[in-house]
Amino acid sequence: MAHPAHNPVQLRRAVVSSFIGTVIEYYDFLLYATASAVVFNKVFFSDLDPLVGTVASFGTLATGYLARPLGGILFGHFGDRVGRKKMLMVTMSLMGVASVLIGLLPTYAQIGALAPILLVVLRIAQGVAVGGEWGGGVLMSAEHATSRRGLWASFTNAGGPAGMVVSTLVLAAATAISGEEQFLVWGWRIPFLLSAVLLVVGLFIRARVDETPVFREAAASAKGSRPPLVEVLRNHPRSLALSVGVGFGSFVAQSTLTTLVISYAVGVGFTRQTVLNALTFSSVVAVIGVIGYSALSDRVGRKPVVLAGAIGTGIWAFVLFPLVDSGSTLLLWVAVVVGQGVLHAALHGPLAALYAELFATRARYTGASLGYQIAGTGAGLAPVTFAAVLSGSASTTPVSLIIAACCLLSVVCIMVLGETSGGDLRDAGETTPSRATAG
Secondary structure, three states: OOOOOOOHHHHHHHHHHHHHHHHHHHHHHHHHHHHHHHOHHHHOOOOOOHHHHHHHHHHHHHHHHHHHHHHHHHHHHHHHHOOHHHHHHHHHHHHHHHHHHHHOOOOHHHHOOHHHHHHHHHHHHHHHHHHHHHHHHHHHHHOOOOOOHHHHHHHHHHHHHHHHHHHHHHHHHHHHHHHHHHHHHHHOHHHHHOHHHHHHHHHHHHOOOOOOHHHHHHHHOOOOOOOHHHHHHHHOHHHHHHHHHHHHHHHHHHHHHHHHHHHHHHHOOOOHHHHHHHHHHHHHHHHHHHHHHHHHHHHHOHHHHHHHHHHHHHHHHHHHHHHHHOOOHHHHHHHHHHHHHHHHHHHHOOHHHHHHOOOOHHHHHHHHHHHHHHHHHHHHHHHHHHHHHHHOOOOOHHHHHHHHHHHHHHHHHHHHHOOOOOOOOOOEOOEOOOOOOOO
16 A cells, blocks of 8 residues: 655654644753752742752652653553644643643642642643653654654754753743742742743644654554554563663663752852753753754664763763862863763664654554653652762762663663664564664
């Protein structure tokens, strides 16, 4: 049977939609991560010891990451059954509404223990939304593409650090508008409330993108097939397990280089704004790095690029904290820019295409989302785990060792997976991916 035609206009729209949509989703999701490091411990856990409050605040951050696999399963199921586009409209709406409600949430001083409880509920809603967003965004680009899947799919991953840039810039603007004293009173709410505007813009962009031709072809012959989750667990358990392992080290490093480094650097004497400035620039570099390394993976393969990124990031874990401890602003910038923008980008960027290439079309949304989001729990667990480790130890070496071990896990899993970049997505996952070169 003839394959549905790929439309270059729709490819461009899909890539723009995936990038902007992911920027918006991660703006909301990472805005919470930044706020958990500098605001929520004072606003929602004000009755606790400062250090304990920080751990508790990171704990609510972790709930969002733990909810992401649920979102991957839920939206993956319907994304594989009724379409990628419809689910992406729902995930964006859920994220936007949850973020606006966080901006309206009363503090602990106003309603007591109900405030952190509601905060956790809304964080779970964010986690479910972003758990379904990533897989759909990647597939909208990858399944519209005829070649250079690594490049086109990478715009979804690039949306993560881009969302970090937007969230930190908006937080900085909110701080400037409200002033340091009023920021903890009402200024922190501004970035969350702005999500309403971003939601309208994002839904308008998404509405103009067609469903992918690869999905339409698969849907026409998918009647009577098993539920996507059953398909993944029955036919792709090896790919699922290895995809979790590949991504876990990336997420642990990512949360360390973004969330944990904020509270750690402030704790050793840097101003919050100095740290946010460094992270903003490193995220800009990371956007370029993610796209560049992913384009490179179309030429040399996913495996060597991810492998180099994992090894480099694992080594950098032992350099990061001494650079921050130096007290030098220049070395702080080196620590986060090289860590996030140069090394981690190589590990993380090609994962978008890699995950899409591991699963068959009829279960690809579920498989890619579930593998990526289970791995993503590492980003939620790392800050709270490392904050607890640092509270009981004067040394950062245990934290560096854990990060390096997680990167080693990524190295082992990518070695076992082999190369996936050369096949047709219509055939991906139907048989074991063979070693090939990108066309």
